[in-house]
Amino acid sequence: DAKTTQPPSMDCAEGRAANLPCNHSTISGNEYVYWYRQIHSQGPQYIIHGLKNNETNEMASLIITEDRKSSTLILPHATLRDTAVYYCIVRVVTSGTYKYIFGTGTRLKVLA
Amino acid sequence: ETGVTQSPTHLIKTRGQQVTLRCSSQSGHNTVSWYQQALGQGPQFIFQYYREEENGRGNFPPRFSGLQFPNYSSELNVNALELDDSALYLCASRSGGAYEQYFGPGTRLTVT
Numbered sequence: 001d002a003k004t005t006q007p008p009s010m011d012c013a014e015g016r017a018a019n020l021p022c023n024h025s026t027i028s029g030n031e032y033v034y035w036y037r038q039i040h041s042q043g044p045q046y047i048i049h050g051l052k053n054n055e056t057n058e059m060a061s062l063i064i065t066e067d068r069k070s071s072t073l074i075l076p077h078a079t080l081r082d083t084a085v086y087y088c089i090v091r092v093v094t095s096g097t098y099k100y101i102f103g104t105g106t107r108l109k110v111l112a
Numbered sequence: 113e114t115g116v117t118q119s120p121t122h123l124i125k126t127r128g129q130q131v132t133l134r135c136s137s138q139s140g141h142n143t144v145s146w147y148q149q150a151l152g153q154g155p156q157f158i159f160q161y162y163r164e165e166e167n168g169r170g171n172f173p174p175r176f177s178g179l180q181f182p183n184y185s186s187e188l189n190v191n192a193l194e195l196d197d198s199a200l201y202l203c204a205s206r207s208g209g210a211y212e213q214y215f216g217p218g219t220r221l222t223v224t
Contacts, residue, residue: 043215087154097168102154
């Protein structure tokens with residue numbers, strides 16, 4: 001069922017940009033890419049989503065390749081509070097149901 | 113603050129028993145999904161309810177069942193508990209056509 005692959009862990013210096021890659025080579029044309037993060041086994045928190053265009057909001061930017069087989073989440077100025085597990089997710093639509101397929105995530109550690 | 117609440121926070125059950133977990137959706141949200149998250153893994157989709165009817169299910173056996181009530185609160189019921197059912201159970205709610213879903217803090221179930 002897994003539709004995404006991510007590196008298991010990454011480190012980033014505080015104040016620097018964190019670039020988290022995701023591979024979703026089997027994504028279909030109508031399937032969105034979502035990013036959520038999870039801190040200390042709390043409920044996952046929405047970050048951003050996109051279909052084929054690059055997106056930016058107050059938290060992050062999402063860069064999706066033209067062939068849609070991969071994407072990168074960018075946290076422009078990482079802080080210690082950004083330390084979390086980041087999940088790249090494909091949202092599959094089946095008979096009107098939105099099913100979010102989580103991968104195993106990337107554990108991002110922001111270093112002081 | 114997501115507005116989605118879950119109860120109880122923690123629960124310990126014995127193999128073979130039955131358990132009911134509860135979720136109160138964010139105000140105005142008519143769609144709720146349940147996820148199981150085993151330790152060190154990403155959340156796995158169990159099922160989704162929309163306007164009190166199940167309209168999507170992941171790869172979980174029938175002993176996982178649910179209910180959604182007119183006020184959009186919901187329950188997850190698990191019968192004949194197995195040791196592998198030990199996990200964090202998350203519910204997430206959204207309004208019908210929205211892109212974002214909001215997760216609750218989860219219920220940690222331990223089966224001994």
